[in-house]
Amino acid sequence: MKDFLRRKEVKPSLHLYFIEAMGKMTFGLFATLIIGLMIRTFGEQSGFDVLIEIGQFSMDLYGAAIGAAVALALRAPTFVLLSAIVCGAAGAMYGGPAGSLFAAIAGVEVGKLVSGETKLDILVTPIVTIFSGFLVAATVGRLVSYMMTSLGTAIMWAAEQQPLFMSIIVAALMGLALTAPISSAAIALMLDLEGSVAAAAAIGCAGQMIGFAIASFRDNRWSGLVSLGLGTSMLQMPNIIRNPRILIAPVVAGMISAPIGTLGFGLVNNAAGAGMGTSGFVGPLMTFAEMGFSWATFMPVMLCYVLIPAVVSGLTTMWLKHRGHVQLGDMKISV
Template sequence: MKQFFQKKGVTLSIKVYLIDGLSYMALGLFSSLIIGLIIKTVGEQIQTLLPTVSTYLIDMGALAMGLMGPAIGVAVAYGLKAPPLVIFSALIAGAAGAPLGGPAGSFIAALIATEVGKLVSKETKVDILVTPFVTIASGFLIAAFVGPPISGGLHYFGSVIIWATEQQPIIMGIIVAVLMGWALTAPISAAAIAIMLQLDGIAAGAATIGCAAQMVGFAVSSYRENKTSGLLALGIGTSMLQVANIVKKPIIILPPTIAAVIVAPFATTIFQMTNVPEGAGMGTSGFVGQIMTFTSMGFSAVVFLKVVILHIVAPAVISLLLSEWMRKKGYIQLGDMKINTGGE
């Protein structure tokens, strides 16, 4: 049985499912729900200025958002290296999970359907019928019976986090910021976690601070090693590029983490920064976290200034000062944060 599973590429590895599965789920989310929300938001903002263009953008965004389930299904199946028939059928599994269990339902349905589909793929002479049927049927059953309680449990946990952050904005704000920031930097998807938990309000605002602090913090702290290409790759790409360096020298994660600890209480109390689930786990990646903050708080000069200070300037200054102090003390050496960007 073990050899058969290996032959079929079914690992039954929680690590693979949490890392590869969630990472590709995030790509599916970004290619549908998140980019759709951005397009729709832009359309709504220019409604009075360009009504015709606005209508197209709103319709386009709504369509992309509505295809979240299929996008997650295909993304997860592709990430798990499924054969073509399984990938195409996983689209249906993801679609089945969305209305019953939201993003979590789509993810679970697509994940299990993909692994089951891989087991039967190319095992019969009528593979073109058996593989799609088994993949779709297993995904549909999982979506119907497992998706709703899992999604409900995640939403409940998310609501507890939101409630606790509102009751204890300083302590919980710090905890949420640090944990979500670490999730963003680790090889798992903070965006997928935020959306599955439906983080909202100041809890989502704290999560954004933590994620932004990791990205901006690493970008400026490692500038002498990585120059402009690294600044851009880490600052508006992903701090995940530092994972290998963190494993070798964990202490380098302290400057951006401490920056999150310092900034988060200001965001949850004085400035009352909020966000929506789609932006909570994005940090400064493509500036989605900032765009979604405007979606949550509205766009004004005051909000823009808050975003620039709390998401970019404060984490950058704090991380740079701490990292330079640690370099002088010998805790961080030149080359400890060097990444391979393919650029300069």
């Protein structure tokens, strides 16, 4: 059996499913749901109905995109990959983003087992893949989706009871998730975060990205400023492993900025922007989508997503270097 699984490249592991597959899942979400929401929002603000239609159409296809993305992560054969599109769509129908992830994983892994094993591969592989994914979507997908949305509801309820404390905690945890090799965007969508909690999460993620971009400016200069500030703070993971104390400044930046944004300025966000931070400037754009485009919104957004994290991280890094906790070169990245 071990030899068979090795030959079929079926290697079940938490790392494979919840880091690699979930990481690719984020690409599927970004290419459909998040981009579609941005297009639809622009259409709503500009009055172009065709953009609203294109944006909504893109958003509706997120489940299929997740299926294809997960299949790519699991190195699926051609028929399995194409059939996984159906698995992901079924998962979205029954269980939202979480359902898509689990349905796609199940369909792909079972499909890989039968792929190329019969002379009727063109029939057997798609049928087995689709039925496996659909079964998981209709059963496990529903349960997982219920659990995730219930957890998200509990987090938002707790935020209503203790807004200051929860905004700080959410910002810190989501910021760390963004930098770690897991998908903060997928987590935010599966939890279905919204309102001030989503804004705290987005600002916490921005704290990591802007925080590292500023903290490491002497090491990485302008290329690092763009790569970390608008790309991903995950580029710092090798350096964090070598010196975990470089995390202090970005985490503090997010924890200070989030309550200012949510309690001081009443900023809100949505699930699509909550886990993105300033990556592609999606987090701020989703705040504009929820609150409307105006100078009254623009200034607090720039302050809380960019300026405060930059100042706090810069000052904290200076203190850490003065105390000898961080050295020049500790945050050098290869871009």
